[in-house]
Amino acid sequence: MISDSYKRPALDSLSNSTYDVVVIGAGAVGCASARELAARGYKTLLVDRADIGSGTSSRSSRLLYSGVGYLAPPFPLWQAPFRAPQLWQLFLYARTIMHCRAELVADMPYRLTKHRFHYPFRKGDQYPHWLIDFGFRFMETVASRQVPLDYRTLSPQQAAEESAMIAGLSSPLSRVAVFDEYMYDWPERICVDTALDAEKRGAIIRTYTQVTQIQRNQNTWDLQLTEQSPGLEGQTHITTRAIINAAGPWVDRINGGNQTNIKRVIGKKGVNVMIRLPDEWRGQGLEAFSSKGEPFYVFPWRQYHFVGPTETVVTENPDNVRVLNSEVDYILNETNLLFPKLNLKRHDVQHSWCGVRPMSTTDGENVSLPVRAITDPTAPGLVTMTGSYIMMHRHAGRMAAQAIENYLGQRDSAAKGMLIQPPSDSSDINIPHIIKTEHVVRLSDLIRRRLPDGLNPLDLGKSKAEKLSQLAAQSLGWTDTHRKQELQHFFNETDHIYHLPN
Numbered sequence: 366m367i368s369d370s371y372k373r374p375a376l377d378s379l380s381n382s383t384y385d386v387v388v389i390g391a392g393a394v395g396c397a398s399a400r401e402l403a404a405r406g407y408k409t410l411l412v413d414r415a416d417i418g419s420g421t422s423s424r425s426s427r428l429l430y431s432g433v434g435y436l437a438p439p440f441p442l443w444q445a446p447f448r449a450p451q452l453w454q455l456f457l458y459a460r461t462i463m464h465c466r467a468e469l470v471a472d473m474p475y476r477l478t479k480h481r482f483h484y485p486f487r488k489g490d491q492y493p494h495w496l497i498d499f500g501f502r503f504m505e506t507v508a509s510r511q512v513p514l515d516y517r518t519l520s521p522q523q524a525a526e527e528s529a530m531i532a533g534l535s536s537p538l539s540r541v542a543v544f545d546e547y548m549y550d551w552p553e554r555i556c557v558d559t560a561l562d563a564e565k566r567g568a569i570i571r572t573y574t575q576v577t578q579i580q581r582n583q584n585t586w587d588l589q590l591t592e593q594s595p596g597l598e599g600q601t602h603i604t605t606r607a608i609i610n611a612a613g614p615w616v617d618r619i620n621g622g623n624q625t626n627i628k629r630v631i632g633k634k635g636v637n638v639m640i641r642l643p644d645e646w647r648g649q650g651l652e653a654f655s656s657k658g659e660p661f662y663v664f665p666w667r668q669y670h671f672v673g674p675t676e677t678v679v680t681e682n683p684d685n686v687r688v689l690n691s692e693v694d695y696i697l698n699e700t701n702l703l704f705p706k707l708n709l710k711r712h713d714v715q716h717s718w719c720g721v722r723p724m725s726t727t728d729g730e731n732v733s734l735p736v737r738a739i740t741d742p743t744a745p746g747l748v749t750m751t752g753s754y755i756m757m758h759r760h761a762g763r764m765a766a767q768a769i770e771n772y773l774g775q776r777d778s779a780a781k782g783m784l785i786q787p788p789s790d791s792s793d794i795n796i797p798h799i800i801k802t803e804h805v806v807r808l809s810d811l812i813r814r815r816l817p818d819g820l821n822p823l824d825l826g827k828s829k830a831e832k833l834s835q836l837a838a839q840s841l842g843w844t845d846t847h848r849k850q851e852l853q854h855f856f857n858e859t860d861h862i863y864h865l866p867n
């Protein structure tokens with residue numbers, strides 16, 4: 366039997382109050398929404414069927430991205446003069462993205478690493494070089510002065526002298542664009558920091574709590590919650606005035622959560638592959654287009670790099686989506702096309718992972734651009750969030766809170782505008798305190814999302830698991846049998862998420 370962690374409220378106790386808002390899903394968007402709502406004075410409950418930040422927010426490419434991919438128009442270029450409204454929308458979108466980038470760089474520099482990225486201009490490229498150059502210069506113009514892209518172009522020779530990675534590119538190159546970009550060093554922890562900050566502002570958090578039914582009462586909503594922490598069982602019903610459905614690619618899969626029959630998200634599967642590239646390439650990144658014409662990257666990751674992602678529309682439940690060997694082969698092949706001397710094979714793969722992007726759609730069939738906070742007059746107070754990147758999570762949180770404010774009216778609150786506190790020095794990390802106060806229920810919560818070990822590209826935290834399981838057992842009162850079960854679960858889950866091709 367798995368004991369509850371220190372702060373975890375009993376499932377039944379949640380039904381004692383009526384909430385202003387229940388936020389479903391503690392990914393980047395749900396956590397930011399709960400933080401913003403609590404700051405605006407709403408009585409907020411944040412629930413997730415698993416741990417904070419364990420969904421799509423843990424499967425991304427970890428890039429605080431400003432590249433030109435955002436500006437790629439969803440129509441042939443010759444139509445541009447006749448598509449002024451769509452171009453205007455792209456402009457607004459690009460501007461929002463650059464604001465979000467500057468906001469995160471200002472607010473959480475300790476969660477970001479800065480890198481030099483390269484974009485090679487090659488013969489036969491899908492987009493004309495002048496257009497890509499214009500796109501970069503445009504993004505630079507809308508970027509904050511404090512967080513510039515530092516964009517410039519170099520001759521192939523100059524670029525190869527500056528970067529060993531560029532020296533390894535297949536020729537012929539006509540020029541190479543160079544710009545600065547940031548990566549999240551740990552997206553899962555961004556979610557945890559945000560959720561803990563929401564809690565500080567008054568939100569209640571309960572992880573391993575699945576919303577299994579949503580039902581409209583006269584003026585309120587009834588939510589059925591089902592216990593998901595291992596060894597515990599139970600169900601309860603709670604009442605809330607409003608709901609933020611922030612279940613990412615699962616938003617349409619919650620019973621009663623979609624009052625229309627039109628899908629609100631299109632799932633786009635993406636795979637990334639971790640490999641060891643030459644040491645002289647460390648820290649450098651590359652943005653290019655694949656032979657299919659899709660954005661393709663080489664991302665720096667500590668002493669490693671990862672490459673990808675793929676883009677495939679999927680209709681199956683995101684829970685069942687796995688990396689396929691054929692997808693790994695495709696990524697290796699594309700990398701070899703860019704860097705023929707690498708001659709990468711399956712045995713060069715350290716691991717790979719995938720996730721499903723929750724893309725917005727307005728008609729259920731085509732992807733539409735920006736983040737949406739979808740309301741429906743037949744379901745008053747139910748707001749569904751779609752289409753956000755981690756980069757835009759604060760923006761999405763503000764949109765969610767604005768939609769609730771429009772529905773419930775404004776509240777007075779002093780908690781607005783506080784900054785998330787930076788973490789203490791790593792030498793000060795008090796693991797027992799983290800276990801007791803940061804909603805740790807399972808060992809994998811601790812290794813992947815409360816401590817950075819789970820993202821170590823070498824062993825994904827496996828070498829620390831035994832020691833951490835003992836600390837968790839002491840703090841949470843686990844029996845030795847229970848500790849071993851958690852250890853086994855962590856190893857099985859690691860092998861399940863981080864695929865190794867055979």
Ligand SMILES: Cc1cc2nc3c(=O)[nH]c(=O)nc-3n(C[C@H](O)[C@H](O)[C@H](O)COP(=O)(O)OP(=O)(O)OC[C@H]3O[C@@H](n4cnc5c(N)ncnc54)[C@H](O)[C@@H]3O)c2cc1C
Nearest residue numbers: 390392393394414420421422426428576613635720755756
């Ligand atoms: C391959 C790939 C690459 C990407 N690259 C980048 C990138 O480089 N930069 C970037 O900024 N973004 C990137 N993204 C996008 C980003 O990861 C997602 O858009 C973002 O994480 C979505 O966050 P979310 O909170 O909406 O969803 P999620 O993180 O999936 O959160 C939804 C949560 O809802 C919970 N949930 C589901 N159903 C229920 C239920 N019934 N009851 C309770 N809880 C429930 C889930 O457990 C989950 O934790 C990438 C995504 C993918 C897949």
